[in-house]
Structure formats: structure tokens, C-alpha cells
Amino acid sequence: xxxxxxxxxxxxxxxxxxxxxxxxxxxxxxxxxxxxxxxxxxxxxxxxxxxxxxxxxxxxxxxxxxxxxxxxxxxxxxxxxxxxxxxxxxxxxxxxxxx
Amino acid sequence: xxxxxxxxxxxxxxxxxxxxxxxxxxxxxxxxxxxxxxxxxxxxxxxxxxxxxxxxxxxxxxxxxxxxxxxxxxxxxxxxxxxxxxxxxxxxxxxxxxxxxxxxxxxxxxxxxxxxxxxxxxxxxxxxxxxxxxxxxxxxxxxxxxxxxxxxxxxxxxxxxxxxxxxxxxxxxxxxxxxxxxxxxxxxxxxxxxxxxxxxxxxxxxxxxxxxxxxxxxxxxxxxxxxxxxxxxxxxxxxxxxxxxxxxxxxxxxxxxxxxxxxxxxxxxxxxxxxxxxxxxxxxxxxxxxxxxxxxxxxxxxxxxxxxxxxxxxxxxxxx
Numbered sequence: 540x541x542x543x544x545x546x547x548x549x550x551x552x553x554x555x556x557x558x559x560x561x562x563x564x565x566x567x568x569x570x571x572x573x574x575x576x577x578x579x580x581x582x583x584x585x586x587x588x589x590x591x592x593x594x595x596x597x598x599x600x601x602x603x604x605x606x607x608x609x610x611x612x613x614x615x616x617x618x619x620x621x622x623x624x625x626x627x628x629x630x631x632x633x634x635x636x637x638x
Numbered sequence: 639x640x641x642x643x644x645x646x647x648x649x650x651x652x653x654x655x656x657x658x659x660x661x662x663x664x665x666x667x668x669x670x671x672x673x674x675x676x677x678x679x680x681x682x683x684x685x686x687x688x689x690x691x692x693x694x695x696x697x698x699x700x701x702x703x704x705x706x707x708x709x710x711x712x713x714x715x716x717x718x719x720x721x722x723x724x725x726x727x728x729x730x731x732x733x734x735x736x737x738x739x740x741x742x743x744x745x746x747x748x749x750x751x752x753x754x755x756x757x758x759x760x761x762x763x764x765x766x767x768x769x770x771x772x773x774x775x776x777x778x779x780x781x782x783x784x785x786x787x788x789x790x791x792x793x794x795x796x797x798x799x800x801x802x803x804x805x806x807x808x809x810x811x812x813x814x815x816x817x818x819x820x821x822x823x824x825x826x827x828x829x830x831x832x833x834x835x836x837x838x839x840x841x842x843x844x845x846x847x848x849x850x851x852x853x854x855x856x857x858x859x860x861x862x863x864x865x866x867x868x869x870x871x872x873x874x875x876x877x878x879x880x881x882x883x884x885x886x887x888x889x890x891x892x893x894x895x896x897x898x899x900x901x902x903x904x905x906x907x908x909x910x911x912x913x914x915x916x917x918x919x920x921x922x923x924x925x926x927x928x929x930x931x932x933x934x935x936x937x938x939x940x941x942x943x944x945x946x947x948x949x950x951x952x953x954x955x956x957x958x
Contacts (some may be wrong), residue, residue: 547792549818553828553848567775567848596828600850603777604673611688612667626674634862 558593568602578605581620641709641716642751644690652704656695663691689752699756718754773836773845780849782819784856787913788888790821795849817849822915824864825853859888864919866912871928872896877904887911887921894923902927 553559565572578584583605584598604626605619614622645652648662669675670684677683693699710716778797786793797813820829828848835845853861860867866888872881880898884891889911896906904925912919932938 547816547818548831548834550820550829550831550849552820552823553830567777597826599828599848600826607673608671611671611684612664622674631862634860 553596553599558587558595559599561592561594564594564599564602567599568606570602570606574606575602577616578602578619581616583620583623639716639750639754642690642749643709644693644703647686647690648694659691659694663687663695689749693752693756703755716751772843773838775845775848776835777848777850779852781852781854784853784859784861786819787821787823787853790819792816792818822864822913822918823851824913824915825851825861827851861913864913864915866919866921867924868921869924869926871926872900873930874927877901877925877927885923889914896925900925
């Protein structure tokens with residue numbers, strides 16, 4: 540199993556080197572366009588620059604969480620927006636906690 | 639095989655109504671959802687709950703499951719009765735909804751118990767998709783050390799990949815990858831590895847693998863976006879009188895000037911000394927005042943002289 544691996548894979552940072560188009564984002568998260576648009580409207584996903592429907596990695600991450608929360612917990616769009624906002628706030632607070 | 643008591647998992651009585659079961663599911667799903675929960679075994683519990691709900695929400699499956707009673711006596715292996723499933727007609731997969739509980743990201747992996755009773759049909763929610771031109775993209779979250787982002791360099795990562803074998807069972811396979819971590823990558827960003835996603839049997843274009851980066855706690859630095867934070871202990875006189883010292887930073891040592899009159903919690907910013915992202919982040923240094931111990935006659939005498947020379951009561955503002 541732990542065969543020695545000699546090849547080093549080189550990737551690039553999605554957020555810096557590319558912006559995802561809406562179709563790509565849909566494909567990556569296996570969701571319908573409509574769901575992405577709803578989340579944009581709710582302010583969960585931010586297109587940059589606004590109006591052009593190009594997205595960065597934060598959107599990729601949020602869309603994946605949003606998709607799971609909707610699927611698993613039956614949360615609606617507003618609920619997802621609130622949940623993600625609170626989750627990110629918890630993350631920020633936990634980062635600030637002294638170790 | 640171990641018997642699974644779905645009623646016990648859901649915490650409902652055996653005569654629970656459909657509404658009670660739904661409520662219990664919602665509550666447990668919120669509690670153990672891997673995106674939300676901080677419990678160590680959240681993912682496993684979430685799967686158990688999902689599986690239990692999948693059976694108990696479905697009148698056909700629930701009725702069939704109820705025939706098993708509450709399982710074999712403790713410690714004894716469970717074997718499905720020989721006449722299992724006869725007389726029941728399972729309508730099988732196809733219902734969308736919260737039932738796709740498994741795998742967290744991607745393939746469902748139900749327990750052996752579930753699959754023996756209800757087959758893969760109920761579990762794997764067969765992906766009815768059009769013939770695909772390329773493999774699916776895969777996602778994984780990886781924990782890397784901050785030094786990798788500071789210096790760049792290859793790191794050995796191990797991913798758990800769910801795989802479906804010839805009989806349709808799901809196994810977790812460990813996959814070792816050696817990945818070059820791009821310098822300056824930040825937590826929450828993704829590394830895209832072209833062609834490392836799903837490979838289709840027909841050998842057409844494989845999908846990509848996306849790695850979401852999370853940093854392991856670092857002895858010195860805490861990262862937030864491209865900025866780094868650290869604490870720096872100084873002596874009371876360095877803080878009060880000001881001083882200059884050499885501070886090692888990720889980009890090399892710098893001269894740090896502590897301004898006179900600094901307090902505990904004073905934050906100094908070193909521009910461009912954070913993560914080497916594009917643009918580079920800043921390094922924030924928070925001062926801590928460390929008190930020298932009064933563990934010698936000389937030190938005690940110095941404290942006493944200081945006390946005599948300085949009328950200072952730090953509690954005055956809060957009235958003590």
C-alpha cells in the first residue's frame with residue numbers, strides 16, 4: 540500500500556490562477572444553475588467582478604457546504620446563508636482563541 | 639455481521655410515528671452533520687443516522703426490518719433469516735431527498751448490514767447520468783503544515799478514496815500522493831491537480847482533483863488569509879522604554895522596533911512579512927509582557943525600589 544511515490548504532482552491555486560465560470564461551478568458541485576443563482580441572490584456566493592458570474596474558491600467551498608446542508612438537512616436558501624455565516628464566524632473565533 | 643438497531647440509533651420507540659421519526663432524524667442530522675458538528679465521530683454517526691432514517695422513513699423497508707425483531711441476543715452475530723425479503727416488494731431507489739447520506743462527498747457507503755438487507759439499490763442511489771465524456775472531479779480536504787505554504791515544497795498526503803468494486807460494494811482505499819504545495823497558498827484555497835480525479839474504465843479524459851487546504855496548528859504563527867499572527871514576549875523595561883530587537887520572520891530576520899510605552903496586547907505590523915502570497919500578507923506581532931521572577935535578593939530589592947519609586951495602581955480604573 541505504502542508504495543514509494545516518486546512523482547511529485549504539481550497543481551496550481553484555483554483562487555489565484557483562475558476564476559470559475561458558473562457552468563464549471565455547477566459541474567464541480569453537481570448542482571443546477573438555478574441553485575447557484577439563488578445563492579448569489581442570497582449573497583452566499585459572490586461573483587467577482589459583480590455581474591459577471593465568475594467565482595473564486597471561497598464560492599466553491601461555500602457552494603459545496605450549501606449543497607450538503609440543503610440535501611442532508613433540508614435547509615432552505617435563507618437558512619443555508621445563515622448557517623454558513625455562523626459557521627464562518629465560529630471558524631474565525633476559533634482561530635482567535637489562544638492555544 | 640453486527641445487527642443494527644435503527645430505533646436505538648434514532649432514539650425513538652419501536653412504535654414511533656412517521657412524524658416522530660422525521661423529527662428525530664432532523665435533530666440528529668443537525669447534531670452530527672459533518673459540516674456543522676464538532677464531535678469526533680460525527681461523520682460515522684451521521685451515516686448511521688442517515689441509514690436508519692432511510693429504512694424507518696420507508697413503510698416497506700420499515701415493515702420488513704420490524705420482522706427481524708430487536709436482533710440476536712447480545713454478542714451474537716446477526717444472520718438474515720432464510721425467508722428474508724419474501725412477501726415484500728421493495729420499490730427500490732429513485733427517491734431523491736435527504737437519503738443520500740453516505741460518503742459525505744460522493745459515493746454512498748452503507749453498512750454491510752444495510753446492504754445485506756436492502757441491497758445496493760437502496761443505498762447507492764445509482765447515478766443515472768448521461769454517458770460522460772470525462773471522469774468526475776474529486777474533492778478532498780487536506781491538512782498541511784504552515785511551513786509548506788511559507789516555503790513551498792512537496793508534501794506526502796494520504797487521501798481516503800471510496801471505491802466501488804465489482805460486486806458494487808464500497809471500500810475506502812488509501813491513496814498516497816506527493817503534491818507540491820504552492821508557496822503562499824492560504825487556508826481555504828484549493829489546489830487543482832489536473833487529471834487526478836475519477837478515471838473512467840474506457841480510458842477517456844479523467845477528472846481533476848481539488849484539494850482544499852487547511853493548516854495544522856503551528857508553534858509560532860496563526861494564519862488568517864495571507865496575514866500571519868504571532869505573539870512576542872518582551873520584558874517590562876523593553877516595553878516601557880522602547881527597544882530594538884532582531885525578530886526572525888518567514889522571509890528572514892528583521893529589526894523590530896518596540897516603541898516606548900508599549901503595553902501588553904500592543905500589535906505591531908510588519909508589512910509583507912506574512913504568507914508569500916500574491917500580494918504577500920503582513921505579519922502582526924502582539925506583545926506580551928513577561929515579568930521577571932523575584933527569585934533573588936537583588937531582583938526583590940529591584941522590585942521594592944521600583945514600587946517605592948512608582949505610585950502605580952493598575953486597578954484604579956475599575957475601582958478596586
